[in-house]
Amino acid sequence: MKQYKEILLNAMELEHPEPLERAAQMMRMLKDGEYLHLLIRRKPTPLLQICDSQNFRYRIIKIHESRYHILITEDSGVKLEDIYVQ
C-alpha cells in the first residue's frame, strides 16, 4: 500500500476558534502526497464546508461523541479510504 505523509493536528485541547483557524492554515500548505489528520472533539462543519468550496477531499471518522478524526487532502492521488486511523 502506498505511504502518504501525515500532517497531524491534535486539536482536542484547543479552544475555539483555534482548531478551525489552524486546520484551515495547515490544509493550504499541504503538498502532493500529504494529508492533514485533524483530531478534534466536534465535527467541524464549517471547516468541511470550506473544504467543499475549495475542492479539498475529506474523510470523517467518528470514534465517539467527543472524538473525531478528520482526514483532509487536496491531492487526488491520496486515497483517504486506505488510511488506517487508530
Add this chain to the structure above:
Amino acid sequence: MFNNGLSLDQAPPISIVLRFFITSAIFAIAAALFMMLYPYEISSSYRSTHTVVLVHLLLFGVAATTMIGALFQMLPVMAGVSIDNALDLAKRVHVLLAIAVSTVVYSLFIGSTALLMLGASIALVTVILFVSKTITKLFTEAQKSASSTGMILALTSLTLAIIAITLLATGNIFAQLSNHFGELRSIHIHLVLIGWIFTLICSVSFMVIEMFYVTPSYPKIIKKYYLPLLFTILLIQSVATFASLDLVEYFDLLISLMVIIFCLTTLRVLKLRKRPRADTTIKLWYTALTTIMFSAFAFSTNYIELSIYAFGFGVIAVIYAMSYKIVPFLVWFHLNAKGILDAPLMSEVISVKLAKIHLWLYWGTALFLTLSLLVDPIMLAVAGLLFLILNLIYIYNLYSASKIYYKRVKLHNNG
C-alpha cells in the same frame, strides 16, 4: 464518511446576521433613550406602562431579533441544517420583525388595543413564517442532540407565546377571551421568558460552552432530560393557569429551582474548563449566568422588579457574548470559503480593547440599574446613558467587522 456535499449556500451570507444584530442594537438604543427619558415612570411599578414598554424593547426588540438572526447562522453552520432560500426568508423575517416590534412597542406606549392587535398579528405571521421553515428541518435534518431538541422546544414556545398574546389582544373584541386576560398574560410571560429565551440559551449553551471554552461535557442527565422536563412543566403550568387553578406559584418555584440548577451546572462546567482564559465573552457568560440565577432567586422570594432587571440583564449579556463569537467567526468563515488566504484571525476582527470597554460599560449599567432600585430612580437614567454608549460601541464593532470583510472581498475580486 466522506465529502457529504455540505453546500456553502447553506451557510447564510454575513449580511443576514449583521442586519439582525444592527437592528437589535438600534432597539437597544431606543431602550436606553427610554430609560433616560422616563426613569421615574419605569421605576414606579413593574406593571406600569413604561416598564412594559421597556421590557418589550429589550426582550422582543433586542433579544428576539438577535436570537432569530443568530439562529439563521447557527442552524446551518453548527447544526448542519439547511434553510431553503435563507437570504429571502431572512429579509422577510427581518422586515416583518422590525415592524412587529415597533408596532407592539408603540401600541403599548399609547395604549392602543387595535394597534397592539395589529402588531401581535404581524409578530404571529413572522414567527409562523420563520418557525415553519426551520422546525421541520430540525426534525428531519439535524443530528439528534440536546441542542436541537432545545431549539425545537424554544421555537414551539415562541409560537405558543405569540398565539397567547394575539388572543390577549383579540380578547378586547371577544368577551369570552377577555375574561381570561390575566391568565393569557401570565402564559405569554412564562412562555417567552422561560420557554423561548431561557430554553434557547440552554440549547446554545449545550452546543457552544463545551466547544468554545473546552469544558467537560454537561452531565448526561441534564442534557437528556432538563429541557423536555422544563417544557413539560411550562405546558402543565399553562393549562393550570388557563383553568384558573391556584397552582401557578408552586410551578414558579419549581421553574426558579430549575433555572438555578442549570446556571450552577454551567458555572461548574465553565470552572472546570481545560484552558482557563478570561476573554470578554467568558466574562459575559459568567455575568449572565450569575444574574439569571439571581433573577430566579429574587423571583422565588417575590422581589419581582429586581428579578425582571436581573433576567433582562443576564439575557442581554448572553447576546453580546454570542455576537462577539458569531460575527468574527462569520467574517473568517466566509473569507476562507472564498479562498482568501490572508483572512484575518477571528481575534483580529473585533477590537479586544473596545470589547473590554463594552464589558465595563455593561457592568456599569448593571450597577446603576441596581442603584435605581435601592437609592433613587434617577439612577436609571445614568444606566440608560451607559447602555446607550455601549450600544454605540457595539454598532461600531459590528461595522468594523463588516468593513474588514467587504474590503478583503473587494481586494480579492479585483485580483
